Amino acid sequence: MVTAQQLQQQWADMDASRARRIQRDTATQIRLSDDLPPVRTVAGVDVGFENADTARAAIVVLDYRTLEPLDYALARLPVAFPYVPGLLSFRECPVILRALEQLRVAPDVLLCDGHGIAHPRRLGIAAHLGVLTGLPAVGVAKKRLTGRHGEVPEGRGEWTPLLDRAGDTLGAVLRTRVGTRPLIVSPGHRTDLATALELVMACTTRYRLPETTRWADGLASNRGQRWLARLDALR
DNA sequence: GCGACAG
DNA sequence: ATCTTGTCGC
Numbered sequence: 087m088v089t090a091q092q093l094q095q096q097w098a099d100m101d102a103s104r105a106r107r108i109q110r111d112t113a114t115q116i117r118l119s120d121d122l123p124p125v126r127t128v129a130g131v132d133v134g135f136e137n138a139d140t141a142r143a144a145i146v147v148l149d150y151r152t153l154e155p156l157d158y159a160l161a162r163l164p165v166a167f168p169y170v171p172g173l174l175s176f177r178e179c180p181v182i183l184r185a186l187e188q189l190r191v192a193p194d195v196l197l198c199d200g201h202g203i204a205h206p207r208r209l210g211i212a213a214h215l216g217v218l219t220g221l222p223a224v225g226v227a228k229k230r231l232t233g234r235h236g237e238v239p240e241g242r243g244e245w246t247p248l249l250d251r252a253g254d255t256l257g258a259v260l261r262t263r264v265g266t267r268p269l270i271v272s273p274g275h276r277t278d279l280a281t282a283l284e285l286v287m288a289c290t291t292r293y294r295l296p297e298t299t300r301w302a303d304g305l306a307s308n309r310g311q312r313w314l315a316r317l318d319a320l321r
Numbered sequence: 322g323c324g325a326c327a328g
Numbered sequence: 329a330t331c332t333t334g335t336c337g338c
Binding site: 132 | 326328
């Protein structure tokens with residue numbers, strides 16, 4: 087499998103047009119059939135920035151049934167790619183892979199911060215990460231990147247499809263909690279939309295964001311110390 | 322050429 | 329993403 091080091095060097099300072107070419111090429115390897123094993127562990131994946139040139143990835147593996155943390159990993163790496171809408175994975179995948187290498191408990195599926203196939207070239211960070219690792223992956227984003235949709239029903243768990251120009255379904259705009267902005271869920275790799283929605287709802291309790299992303303978000307951010315203390319308290 | 326634009 | 333306190337509302 088590809089290592090974080092390889093990508094870090096290989097993608098450093100790569101021009102946008104070449105990156106898009108890689109995306110169109112990599113997107114052909116995505117499998118959207120639902121072939122996940124019985125899910126017992128789910129991982130939250132996110133990246134934060136300590137400063138302008140240091141990225142920090144956080145991965146937290148939760149027990150799918152109880153949503154209790156089973157394992158986690160953190161990784162730091164110099165930023166080698168700018169943030170360009172549509173090219174997020176080139177900036178964040180290297181650190182994430184570095185963190186995945188440290189994990190001791192293997193996750194059955196990855197819930198990533200960002201989109202799956204709800205992307206201009208169908209290769210959001212969740213899809214890219216899925217292909218790179220071979221693991222089932224789902225995209226959970228707080229904002230839309232591409233696609234259009236109608237009004238979203240107000241009930242918890244209700245959703246509306248996110249469509250592209252041709253009318254193909256890219257994902258779903260999901261209301262995880264009443265009274266808050268909906269999330270955008272899209273399959274990344276080895277999952278279909280129905281399963282992606284099921285996974286996200288199963289990981290969501292009383293907040294807008296699923297527990298997976300809440301943990302990963304917290305640990306990747308600058309208040310990560312707070313969340314580390316919570317993990318220790320559970321042991 | 323004019324908007325839109327994950328984290 | 330990140331810089332940051334209080335504050336409006338259930």
